[in-house]
Amino acid sequence: MAELLFFSGTMDCGKSTLALQMDHNHRARGRAGLIFTRLDRAGTATLSSRLGLATGAIEVVEGLDLWDVVVAALMGGAKVDFVICDEAQFYTPEQIEHLARVVDELDIDVFAFGITADFRTQLFPGSRRLIELADRVQVLQVEALCWCGRRATHNARIVDGAMVVEGEQVVVGNTADAPEGLAGNQSVVEYEVLCRRHYMRRMNSHAARAAALSADVLPLELDACAIPPG
Numbered sequence: 438m439a440e441l442l443f444f445s446g447t448m449d450c451g452k453s454t455l456a457l458q459m460d461h462n463h464r465a466r467g468r469a470g471l472i473f474t475r476l477d478r479a480g481t482a483t484l485s486s487r488l489g490l491a492t493g494a495i496e497v498v499e500g501l502d503l504w505d506v507v508v509a510a511l512m513g514g515a516k517v518d519f520v521i522c523d524e525a526q527f528y529t530p531e532q533i534e535h536l537a538r539v540v541d542e543l544d545i546d547v548f549a550f551g552i553t554a555d556f557r558t559q560l561f562p563g564s565r566r567l568i569e570l571a572d573r574v575q576v577l578q579v580e581a582l583c584w585c586g587r588r589a590t591h592n593a594r595i596v597d598g599a600m601v602v603e604g605e606q607v608v609v610g611n612t613a614d615a616p617e618g619l620a621g622n623q624s625v626v627e628y629e630v631l632c633r634r635h636y637m638r639r640m641n642s643h644a645a646r647a648a649a650l651s652a653d654v655l656p657l658e659l660d661a662c663a664i665p666p667g
Contacts, residue, residue, distance in 0.1 A: 439544045441537055443525070443571040445553045445564065447589050447630045449581035452550040453477075454486040456523045459548055463519055470519035471510060473497050475527040476609065484523050497528055503535035507543065517545055525551035526561035527607060533566040540572075555606050556594035556628070558636075581630045584642035589630035596624045598643040 446452055456472075463470060472484055475497040479485035484494040495506065503522075510517050520539060522528070536547045549571070553564045560568075568574055581589040593600050594608070608626055629641050640648070 439540045439546045440572040441540045441547045441567075441570060442549065443564075443567040443574045444548065444550045444577055445567075445574060446577040446579075447581045448552065448592055448628060449487070449589070449630055450577045451486075451579040452552075452577060453484060453523055454488055454490065455577065456484060456521050456548070456550045457486055457490050457492060460492065460521055468518040469516040470521060471495065471507060471517055472521045472523070473503065473506075474523040476524055476607070484521075494523070497522075497524075497532065499529070501532065503528075503532050504538050507539050507545065511543070517543075520545060520547045522547065522549040523551070525549040525567060526553070526555075526564045527551075528563035530562050530566040533563055533570060537570045552592060554592065556592050557602050557606075558591060559606075561606070583630060583632035583635055584645060585632060585635060587632035587634070590633050591631050591636040593629045593631050593636060593641055595627040595629055595641055595643065598641075600629075600639045600641045600644070602639075 444452060444455060460470065460472060472492065472494040473496075474482075474484045474494040477483050477485055477494070478487075479491055482494055482496040483491055485491035497503070503520075507517060507520065520536070522536065525533070533549075536549065539545050540547050549567055551564055551567070552561065553568075554560055583589045594604070595601070631641060635641070635645075
């Protein structure tokens with residue numbers, strides 16, 4: 438019986454690595470599948486992990502009907518035993534429904550991987566629809582860590598070293614592209630995972646280093662956490 442599985446977690450918890458490993462394991466047993474992704478860090482039509490592994494994929498653009506892609510592959514004689522969908526948080530709710538239809542009507546397993554909530558702690562539309570429709574939702578067991586060493590639970594957007602909680606939901610990190618409201622400033626956008634305590638206090642690793650160097654900050658204000666190196 439085919440299933441729609443959603444593997445969720447913060448950044449840096451190994452989602453893309455698991456997706457690549459799952460694809461390898463299935464193909465090693467003679468199974469064939471399709472890989473979808475969207476806005477991967479390595480570029481268009483690529484599924485990559487931070488460990489340096491990568492493979493080709495179908496880029497999920499706005500308006501792409503995933504059901505039609507799978508059916509076209511089958512009609513063309515291709516064997517499709519499974520479908521892997523990375524960066525699924527960026528898919529539209531309609532595209533998630535296409536995946537559910539693939540499971541229900543074609544009896545093909547779909548494995549989706551993605552971040553649940555954005556830098557504002559709000560659910561991505563694609564992730565919300567996956568939670569609503571998935572047969573199973575599994576939180577990855579590999580823990581990402583906050584700069585203080587605690588388990589990271591939240592994704593934070595960092596603009597020029599400072600954490601922000603407003604702006605467009607999707608902005609590619611590690612670039613000079615400025616989010617809405619900062620256009621023209623060519624601000625550097627990065628992402629970082631934080632524990633809930635430091636997310637709520639807006640204290641990312643940049644802020645922690647600055648506070649550690651300030652003579653005006655009492656040790657209690659850093660919660661006696663370890664200061665990140667560098």
